[in-house]
Amino acid sequence: MTSPFPQSYPSTRLRRLRQSAWVRNLSSENHLTPDDLIWSMVVHDGDEPTIPVGSMPGLFRLNVAEAAKAARRASELGIPAIAIFPHINPERKDDAGSEALNPDGLIPTVIKAMKDAAPDVGIICDVALDPFTAHGHDGVIDADGYVLNDQTVDLLRRQAVMQAEAGADIVAPSDMMDGRVGAIRDALESAGKVNTMIMSYAAKYASGFYGPYRDAIGSASALKGDKKTYQQNPANSDEALREVAMDIDEGADLVMVKPGLPYLDIIRRVSDTFAVPTIAFQVSGEYAQIKAAGERGWIDEERVMMETLLCFKRAGACGVITYFAEAAAQILNA
Numbered sequence: 001m002t003s004p005f006p007q008s009y010p011s012t013r014l015r016r017l018r019q020s021a022w023v024r025n026l027s028s029e030n031h032l033t034p035d036d037l038i039w040s041m042v043v044h045d046g047d048e049p050t051i052p053v054g055s056m057p058g059l060f061r062l063n064v065a066e067a068a069k070a071a072r073r074a075s076e077l078g079i080p081a082i083a084i085f086p087h088i089n090p091e092r093k094d095d096a097g098s099e100a101l102n103p104d105g106l107i108p109t110v111i112k113a114m115k116d117a118a119p120d121v122g123i124i125c126d127v128a129l130d131p132f133t134a135h136g137h138d139g140v141i142d143a144d145g146y147v148l149n150d151q152t153v154d155l156l157r158r159q160a161v162m163q164a165e166a167g168a169d170i171v172a173p174s175d176m177m178d179g180r181v182g183a184i185r186d187a188l189e190s191a192g193k194v195n196t197m198i199m200s201y202a203a204k205y206a207s208g209f210y211g212p213y214r215d216a217i218g219s220a221s222a223l224k225g226d227k228k229t230y231q232q233n234p235a236n237s238d239e240a241l242r243e244v245a246m247d248i249d250e251g252a253d254l255v256m257v258k259p260g261l262p263y264l265d266i267i268r269r270v271s272d273t274f275a276v277p278t279i280a281f282q283v284s285g286e287y288a289q290i291k292a293a294g295e296r297g298w299i300d301e302e303r304v305m306m307e308t309l310l311c312f313k314r315a316g317a318c319g320v321i322t323y324f325a326e327a328a329a330q331i332l333n334a
């Protein structure tokens with residue numbers, strides 16, 4: 001890099017700016033605040049208040065009442081929004097994911113309870129069928145198990161409108177069907193939901209890092225095959241820009257890159273290329289890695305948690321969806 005300033009030793013000693021906390025803080029290029037955090041939360045439709053998720057130590061599936069309490073805690077901690085993910089009774093699953101469209105189902109019930117408890121906290125809902133399908137795919141499948149694009153989009157637009165009508169502030173299509181953002185925007189406009197925002201999982205990769213999540217929402221054992229015919233190839237970066245460009249064109253208000261840490265280069269490219277709020281998703285497998293190594297004493301869990309969250313900011317994200325939101329906000333507020 002060429003610099004207009006002379007930068008030679010000893011006139012420049014970069015360690016001068018690192019000698020004590022106050023000057024490190026003063027010269028810090030990026031900052032993490034509770035405003036940057038979106039709380040990733042798993043809810044369930046049973047009576048039990050909290051159910052631990054084995055592959056995600058410290059994470060619990062919450063029932064409706066506990067989710068409402070958590071929304072109040074988010075408000076107190078200054079966490080702007082919560083992204084909710086459902087674990088439903090397997091008996092309610094079918095091949096078409098019909099429960100996804102039930103206006104009295106778990107997600108609309110949780111949205112209403114959270115909005116009553118904490119009206120100032122934004123609610124983000126995943127638009128995809130995988131928590132509701134017996135086969136664990138994000139859409140409807142044909143006889144060969146191939147996920148059908150246009151038939152799925154038709155269901156997703158109905159799912160999104162149902163969520164918006166229940167009070168969701170942001171709908172977040174995570175399915176990676178082509179054309180779904182435009183179809184959902186169109187459906188929201190027709191339903192009069194002109195202020196419901198769309199956060200598209202624009203660059204979402206077919207990743208091994210989602211393993212613990214599928215355990216958390218109970219779709220792991222059902223899933224046949226993988227999601228490579230709809231989620232992106234981890235080898236590709238230009239393709240992410242095409243995905244993001246199309247989603248913005250179709251009406252996405254915010255775009256997301258997912259997973260997070262192995263894809264910081266994608267966050268950087270997306271945020272440099274498009275003037276649209278870019279969100280990172282620190283996914284379940286990233287959480288589980290940090291937890292597992294922390295439990296063994298191999299890394300300092302708290303330190304690594306805060307470091308990774310700050311790194312998303314440095315890479316260009318304006319916010320991070322994370323299972324660490326509550327813990328990180330507690331530290332930031334201390």
Ligand code: PBG
Nearest residue numbers: 128130174209210213283284285
């Ligand atoms: C489902 C969805 C997934 C995640 C969020 N929404 C998993 C998948 O695509 O299989 C992953 C979240 C995580 O791993 O924390 N469409």
